[in-house]
Amino acid sequence: MIITGTHQILAIDLLKASTPDGAAVDAFMRDHTFPIVEGTKVTFVFRGDAESVYLKTWVWGLDNSQPLHRLENTNLWYLTLDLPRKSRFEYKLEVVRGGHGQWIQDPLNKHRAIDPYGANSVVHGDGYVVPSWTQRDPDAPPGKFEQWVIKSKAFNERRDFLVYLPARFRKTRRYPLLFVHDGPDYLRFANLGTVLDNLIHRLEIPGLIVACSGTANRFGEYMNDERHARFVTEEAVPDLEARLPLLGTPRGRCLMGSSLGGVAAFSTAVRYPGFYSRLLLQSGTFTFTDLGNKSERGELVVPIIKFMNRFRENPTLVAERAFISCGMHERNIYENRSLVPMLQSTDMEIRYVESRDGHNWENWRDRLREGLAWLFPGPLRLVYE
Amino acid sequence: MRGALLGPQQLKQSLGAVVRALGREGPVALITAGWQEREDQDEELAAQLGRSVINLRLYERGEQVLAADPEYARAHRARQDQLRQIQEFYKLRLERTFDAALDIARKAAGTDLEAEEVRLSLEHIRRIDAEHLERVTALREAYELQTRPLLRPVIVRHRAELKKILSSVGVVAIAGGHVAVLLNRLRMFGFHELLTDEHALIAWSGGAMVTSERVILFHESPPEGAGISEVLEAGLGFHRGVVPLPNPKLRLKLDDPLRVGWLSRRYSHSKCVAFDQGDFVLFDGDRFFGAEGTLLLKQDGTVGTGWTS
Numbered sequence: 001m002i003i004t005g006t007h008q009i010l011a012i013d014l015l016k017a018s019t020p021d022g023a024a025v026d027a028f029m030r031d032h033t034f035p036i037v038e039g040t041k042v043t044f045v046f047r048g049d050a051e052s053v054y055l056k057t058w059v060w061g062l063d064n065s066q067p068l069h070r071l072e073n074t075n076l077w078y079l080t081l082d083l084p085r086k087s088r089f090e091y092k093l094e095v096v097r098g099g100h101g102q103w104i105q106d107p108l109n110k111h112r113a114i115d116p117y118g119a120n121s122v123v124h125g126d127g128y129v130v131p132s133w134t135q136r137d138p139d140a141p142p143g144k145f146e147q148w149v150i151k152s153k154a155f156n157e158r159r160d161f162l163v164y165l166p167a168r169f170r171k172t173r174r175y176p177l178l179f180v181h182d183g184p185d186y187l188r189f190a191n192l193g194t195v196l197d198n199l200i201h202r203l204e205i206p207g208l209i210v211a212c213s214g215t216a217n218r219f220g221e222y223m224n225d226e227r228h229a230r231f232v233t234e235e236a237v238p239d240l241e242a243r244l245p246l247l248g249t250p251r252g253r254c255l256m257g258s259s260l261g262g263v264a265a266f267s268t269a270v271r272y273p274g275f276y277s278r279l280l281l282q283s284g285t286f287t288f289t290d291l292g293n294k295s296e297r298g299e300l301v302v303p304i305i306k307f308m309n310r311f312r313e314n315p316t317l318v319a320e321r322a323f324i325s326c327g328m329h330e331r332n333i334y335e336n337r338s339l340v341p342m343l344q345s346t347d348m349e350i351r352y353v354e355s356r357d358g359h360n361w362e363n364w365r366d367r368l369r370e371g372l373a374w375l376f377p378g379p380l381r382l383v384y385e
Numbered sequence: 386m387r388g389a390l391l392g393p394q395q396l397k398q399s400l401g402a403v404v405r406a407l408g409r410e411g412p413v414a415l416i417t418a419g420w421q422e423r424e425d426q427d428e429e430l431a432a433q434l435g436r437s438v439i440n441l442r443l444y445e446r447g448e449q450v451l452a453a454d455p456e457y458a459r460a461h462r463a464r465q466d467q468l469r470q471i472q473e474f475y476k477l478r479l480e481r482t483f484d485a486a487l488d489i490a491r492k493a494a495g496t497d498l499e500a501e502e503v504r505l506s507l508e509h510i511r512r513i514d515a516e517h518l519e520r521v522t523a524l525r526e527a528y529e530l531q532t533r534p535l536l537r538p539v540i541v542r543h544r545a546e547l548k549k550i551l552s553s554v555g556v557v558a559i560a561g562g563h564v565a566v567l568l569n570r571l572r573m574f575g576f577h578e579l580l581t582d583e584h585a586l587i588a589w590s591g592g593a594m595v596t597s598e599r600v601i602l603f604h605e606s607p608p609e610g611a612g613i614s615e616v617l618e619a620g621l622g623f624h625r626g627v628v629p630l631p632n633p634k635l636r637l638k639l640d641d642p643l644r645v646g647w648l649s650r651r652y653s654h655s656k657c658v659a660f661d662q663g664d665f666v667l668f669d670g671d672r673f674f675g676a677e678g679t680l681l682l683k684q685d686g687t688v689g690t691g692w693t694s
Contacts (some may be wrong), residue, residue, distance in 0.1 A: 051660060074573045094601070115451045138674070151453045168422060172448075199608075202391075204607070204609075220693070287461050289634075351610075369608050370608060370609070373607070373608035373609040374608075374609040374610060377607070379563060380604055380607055381602040381607065381615075382563050382564055382565050382602060382617075383419075383561075383562060383563050383591070384393075384419075384562070384564060384590040384594060384631050384632065385393060385395065385561050385590055385591070385592035
């Protein structure tokens with residue numbers, strides 16, 4: 001990037017101005033890493049024969065399909081967008097050939113994020129770095145996982161989940177319990193196991209016992225389902241507290257979840273006020289309406305709308321402390337922003353954090369340190385080696 | 386009591402130099418109770434001290450006491466729960482008061498009222514600290530009166546063993562680690578009564594903190610946010626007049642005059658001294674000598690050397 005006065009000249013502008021031939025494009029490709037991040041601008045590039053190429057994103061407020069422009073007399077396609085500092089978003093490219101569009105990961109970008117639907121390419125804005133505590137630290141001793149089985153009366157079937165026991169686990173100690181919705185996804189896509197190992201090793205959180213629960217029926221059970229709240233509160237937690245050295249007090253219990261999992265965590269706490277003192281809610285789908293129960297999101301979210309509208313009419317204190325995070329690039333931002341003052345009005349202590357990111361697992365991963373350390377401060381202030 | 390206070394020893398070691406400077410012969414009694422379950426992993430320290438060491442295993446002894454005396458264990462746990470709760474409320478009170486103090490300082494900045502407003506705010510914060518200290522001290526005294534730890538048979542037996550070991554050494558070395566656990570074990574065995582003027586003390590990091598008059602917890606950029614220091618409780622008072630602040634590069638913002646000045650003024654009963662890796666100072670009661678590398682936090686917000694006699 002060249003700066004003349006207040007005007008930025010981007011790499012792609014220089015290329016365009018040179019009326020490049022194939023050799024010049026080859027050199028351009030060789031000399032840059034892609035996408036090209038220059039200050040607060042990002043240029044996406046695709047090289048290949050196609051009828052058209054589109055950038056596909058899930059950034060709320062942006063058109064989720066934007067055409068790349070073809071550089072005249074070349075097979076190079078490009079699109080420049082604003083990219084605020086420290087932001088991060090996921091995308092794919094749609095390449096149209098023979099009238100048929102194919103969604104692909106950006107072949108020029110090595111950064112990928114995986115999620116339950118596959119993988120996306122990721123662009124990192126200037127200043128964004130993958131937090132070191134999300135990556136395996138060879139000095140951090142790993143915790144252990146145990147398979148846990150509950151014969152659930154609420155669901156009238158057997159439920160399995162994983163339980164994380166911290167390194168140096170001792171039966172003579174008492175630990176707080178973190179109950180995680182979509183636990184297997186948090187482990188796989190948000191490195192939850194590694195994050196716990198590292199934060200415990202760094203003394204930023206205490207040793208925690210973590211129940212990583214999941215369901216194949218998120219769109220039923222995670223949408224304010226009475227059976228789910230009963231399963232967690234009357235079956236799973238008492239069983240864990242009976243068989244593991246847990247604190248067994250409200251302050252020693254936390255519910256966590258993202259997206260619909262956030263709704264499951266929050267609605268469970270609402271059904272059992274005071275039982276859980278801590279909540280960690282990430283990008284919760286807290287859909288509500290001010291009139292009627294219809295939303296542009298369709299019929300699927302009606303149970304959530306009914307639940308949230310009821311809560312909004314009469315907000316009550318359900319837990320002592322909640323950490324709430326949401327990405328600025330996701331549609332849930334409006335609902336999360338609305339939830340915060342409402343919960344504060346009940347005297348709940350809230351820490352609310354927004355990030356320049358979207359509705360995805362790496363956004364939720366990147367907020368875990370601040371959330372967990374605020375809800376369960378570790379012995380960092382007590383240990384001086 | 387004579388001895389030395391040191392900074393952390395992981396990256397730069399000074400234990401050997403300090404032992405030599407103290408001029409005491411014979412083996413060293415070692416306390417690593419702050420390391421909890423890793424208490425016995427002390428091989429490197431023996432090499433650094435250059436002497437044979439006898440680890441007093443206070444953490445393990447404490448676990449044995451709690452297992453052998455359930456009544457005492459119950460009272461101990463109840464007290465810990467109560468202390469945790471009180472500490473949490475104290476922190477909350479402190480955070481709110483600090484917020485107000487910072488707000489007032491910002492609004493009064495550059496006006497005639499600035500100095501007086503900051504003085505009043507710090508006085509208020511000091512009062513909260515003092516009341517907290519009084520409260521936890523009273524709680525500990527009541528607990529000791531109720532449980533009479535030094536008269537309980539299992540503790541009596543351990544104390545006799547400790548006394549015998551201590552009679553054969555001239556130096557007692559206390560490593561850092563978890564300061565609440567360390568202090569707890571030292572108190573459980575009435576350690577301050579087991580040491581005599583014949584013993585020289587070497588205490589580093591958390592060890593230096595618990596042997597001071599008042600244990601101050603600090604970290605100015607913790608992940609959870611508020612980086613306000615707090616009083617834990619009274620220390621053992623083996624040395625007087627210094628608040629040891631180990632590992633300043635990790636835990637303090639020494640380039641922030643407001644933070645440095647406020648910290649120094651808040652704990653103005655003593656000198657706030659930062660101990661980086663390998664730094665040390667020799668002491669005799671309330672007099673300090675040498676001070677290799679240590680930094681004094683001054684009330685004007687600067688830091689400096691040359692604070693000892």
